């Protein structure tokens with residue numbers, strides 16, 4: 001069987017090496033051929049990503065830039081258990097060097113038995129999603145002197161601004177908001193934590209992130225086209241898509257290898273039930289239905305406590321206060 005992957009981002013590159021190692025006839029093509037996307041999306045849940053990358057002989061530790069002590073949301077500190085900031089661009093560059101990436105314009109789609117749509121929010125091969133939920137984001141790389149925590153500022157429930165430490169005084173400063181109203185959130189972040197507007201800008205870019213649960217991104221399979229990663233909504237309610245996209249690629253690989261292609265959708269939906277819960281929670285809060293949202297919180301906290309950030313009883317109380325205030 002031969003497989004052609006569209007998109008050499010997190011999910012596509014990982015899937016390429018899994019398939020290659022297993023002896024599949026696999027090829028990959030990409031829209032941007034000169035270098036990988038460097039959007040500030042460099043936070044990753046360490047344990048899961050470390051184990052997954054090990055399967056393709058990548059040592060995540062070589063790319064870890066910072067292990068932030070805390071995740072600070074509107075001034076309230078949560079102990080960071082498992083989120084690291086990694087050099088995603090360098091990791092992808094190293095993987096790109098080991099692949100023969102084809103130019104998407106020169107590729108004929110019908111040349112493969114299976115076509116994988118790993119094009120992230122673009123979802124270039126699968127049909128467009130009715131009522132898709134693509135959040136606009138903007139981000140910069142800046143220099144600041146601040147303790148190396150992850151800083152978040154949110155007001156209302158339609159987005160937030162963030163600052164992620166990259167080491168050597170460099171920071172990813174960014175914002176995502178449903179309607180693209182960035183300035184209030186960004187100014188709030190700068191004021192709250194002292195990230196002054198500065199001229200030491202190293203780069204600036206815009207992007208989208210799909211905040212829609214996998215169940216709403218169906219179909220995952222249309223004819224011989226299969227979606228993997230963010231193209232089918234493997235992004236948490238808070239916008240975490242790196243480890244989920246790796247995991248999704250692994251689920252697809254396992255189904256393909258076992259010859260149980262038809263299991264894929266069911267396995268993705270089952271595995272990412274926690275993402276469904278997070279989106280449901282966000283949706284209810286956005287609709288002002290707080291009392292329907294709150295019963296979902298214990299499940300969300302339980303999952304996030306394992307995956308990312310520790311929650312003591314005091315933390316849960318602080319989280320509740322934050323939600324009620326917003």
Ligand SMILES: Cc1cc2nc3c(=O)[nH]c(=O)nc-3n(C[C@H](O)[C@H](O)[C@H](O)COP(=O)(O)OP(=O)(O)OC[C@H]3O[C@@H](n4cnc5c(N)ncnc54)[C@H](O)[C@@H]3O)c2cc1C
Nearest residue numbers: 007009010011031041042043119120124229230240241242
């Ligand atoms: C500003 C921002 C910050 C984020 N921060 C985090 C974070 O800190 N932690 C986290 O876990 N997640 C974060 N995310 C989400 C995360 O980046 C994505 O969910 C994740 O990268 C999805 O992986 P993917 O491989 O599915 O898609 P991508 O990584 O988006 O890869 C898709 C690839 O497909 C290529 N492509 C697009 N169209 C075509 C086409 N027509 N043909 C061929 N190739 C194509 C693209 O160039 C790209 O290389 C963030 C997202 C944004 C926008």
